[in-house]
Amino acid sequence: MMAEAGHPTFTRTEHCSASLVRRVAAMLDLPMEAFRDGASLPRGWHFILMGADTPRASLRADGFPGLGAPLPDLGLPRLLQGGRSVVYHYEIPIGATVTRTSGVSEITEKTSASGRKAVVKVAHSLRVADNVDPAITETQTYLLLPAQSAQKETIPAELAAVSASHMRVVTPDETLLFQYSALGFNSHKIHIDRNYARDVEGFPDLVVNGGLTTLFLTEFARRQLSLNLSGFTMKNLAPLFCNRPMTIAADRIGSQWSLKAHDDSGRVAAEMETKVNEL
Template structure:
């Protein structure tokens, strides 16, 4: 069933400051020489303009703050990000003031063999303060799930080879998960509280943020593939875990690119369909 009631939207003024952008570069272990007012914010880094500001008393029980729009509990205590679609309409200069509008676009509840669940869609629009049209539009989907009846840690399968035109391996450690969560003011416990991730949610370790996996792939596209992303659609298929290597892979046909993130067993964890603009 789809909830028909209208949902409020929230408008915030964000400043794309050079100091904040430098923190992203520091997290990614990149040089900061070219980061100054007037330079273009790298595509994929706009997540710093979508941080939460939810009061601690208003957090969900799992710690998730909602990134710009509150996500209801609906009696479903577990939350995972399903995916996102991003369209880049124009560049955002570092130092610019950005007007961000966010809101719940849809809530759909379903009941299946595994029980009741809900899919929540959040829509975001970001425009420069002196413009009327958006610079970036983004839609995110979240899955709300029932509590685990008897959480059990998963066991990795046998590794399989990843075949693609270009690949790269990254290793998300605790420091990286902390820094990414801090940049977005994201207190979701599956990313920062190992006991909660294991004992309550049933994961084997801290879960890599869905947004961080997206950043791995957009940075792979930007730095290794020299792509200027125009739009992309991201789907999170399975969780990735702290301390386990992630293989990034890419294949393309013309301006269409297919990027994937594989876990340490060679299973697909995330897929990105991307379109690029000519540089």
């Protein structure tokens, strides 16, 4: 994995401990007996290995720690996750030692009628112990934006109907947002500080973590659809908010699946295109 010129890679050792994995199971209200040393880490749960150990003095003003690689200071104070692409190469056993390498891989600055913004991509590689090949490769896309104080929420004239072959409704609350943020050591204030989300960023409420929405979709694929994902591409199209119902919808398209997260008005807020291993 290559970092962009002038942006080094950072390598750290993580331990995929059973106790940490069981905390994810507890957050999801799943039985914990199966999550023991030697069992495979469920696909989608590797976010627990992606947290940064950024000192408080080095956090961005919005509290975001960087998830393994510092983001550039471009004078753009707001940050949103635009999406991610993930490839699963082989299983990570619970209890394994994992080496993670992270680095900024691309920076694109743009100016439009709405102002200046930047798209920053951060590439990650996770490999087990002394294996030279990665178990998981992931590229995360972040949007860096100018300051915003006005409410960004728009209310549609009418609710959109959600229709799909498989659906489920979930309502992320403050406790779930806190637990997910704590498991990933993500201190971004839009997820944990309601006053900051409203008064500084202009959101109507706490914003659901983009990674948590991703987890909802990968868990739906794993548990409801019994899919063995080999990879996926995730796009976050609009923010989702705390204490509002989210509808997860999935349809099969050929040999693959398309999964979407709809907000409480029925609009598509996130979409995932999967790649599936045949069982």
